[in-house]
Amino acid sequence: MTPTEGRSAWRCNAFGIDVHAGFPIPELPAGRESRNPRSAVEPASAAELQREWPARGTERFLERVHPNGRLMMAVEHHDDAGFHIWAPYYGRHLVSADGALIRSALPAVAPWRWERLLFAQVLPLAAALQGRQLFHASAVSLGGAAVAFAGLSGAGKSSIAAHLVARGASLVTDDVLSLERTRRGVTVHPGSRLAGVLQHELAAMSASGRLRLGTRLGAADKTYFAASVVDGPLPLRALYYIARVRSDSIEIGPSGSLPSRLLGSAFIAYLRSPRHLVDHLDVCMHLAATVPVFELSIPATAQSGDVAHAVERHASTLSGAGR
């Protein structure tokens, strides 16, 4: 089925919003009605979206290019029209300024390919516009609570999460973590089922571990799987901030530079309105006060599977969810 053939509502929860789509989004877990903010996703043609996007008064918030200079992805903003996100071969989307409506033009390729843009940019943006706080982090469920991994791009967040899933944990999210403050701590919302794993990390897993990652969807820069994700929000038990170090052993200890690390982990850094900035500061303060944050020091020679094992042991010593 191509994305635009199905017109019936496709209800899902992801990143802390209820998604009502006019076409199937296979790697979003089926969702129940909840008190989450709702975003509608409607199919459209690329020509329609290009026509509707204002020619003037727009600002390019984000642009990524390939090494050869070709456009990889762009995000534009207009005060009234909202956001225009597109990436050649991955689709084009208009997101309303309040995040409640997304209109999507999708290429006729396997869904997991266009889902990569949808899950990495479009739905997270809609969630952020609807008040969700998003961190650049991956997370898994261990013992009924979530543990999350933050760090710079390429630090190994997704790889550690994948190895933990291969060892029996459930995926909460890959790369985009939606947080919500609660009275006692922080709750995290599941993301999509799409998980990307580097080829050498896959090779390091046992056959049974690879099976636990879920159905293999295809390969590009990574191999993509439809993983099994948790079916609802979880309390955040711990956050591990990944630091690549020169030492000989994997070490887990208290995290230094906490405010700057947390503040620097915002997923959609181009949202700079006073409301977003203050909300992000508040959730960082609340997280720092209620959730243990550790520095996960990883030497260059360490295998992600060994890191996952160390995290598993460390997390098992933490009692309760939050503090």
Next chain:
Amino acid sequence: MARRRRDDGQLLGATARVPQHVVHRSFAHETVVLNLKTGRYHGLNPTAGMMLAELETGARIGAIAAKLAELFERPPAEIEQDLAALCLDLLRRGLIELTGPDGRSLEAAESDDAD
């Protein structure tokens, strides 16, 4: 040097105010100050965070320095110098506004952060 002494003298009689476009939050070992006009976060160590909290009371900077000198058991001149330096830095970054004893606002010598 003479210029610095004159600034400090003006400062000690001044009062500070955190403008509406600035918010701050206290973490365990750091106070984070956010300038909403620029979108920049600024980190203050615990001592500077305590000084900012005192500045927010609206007391004269000289009186705050005297209070903190007693609290920290340090010579008043040392705390006056530290507090004056902090005030000038916060002012330069657009994070506080200062009003002199004559009711006039004190301007930053230069600003690298305010819009």
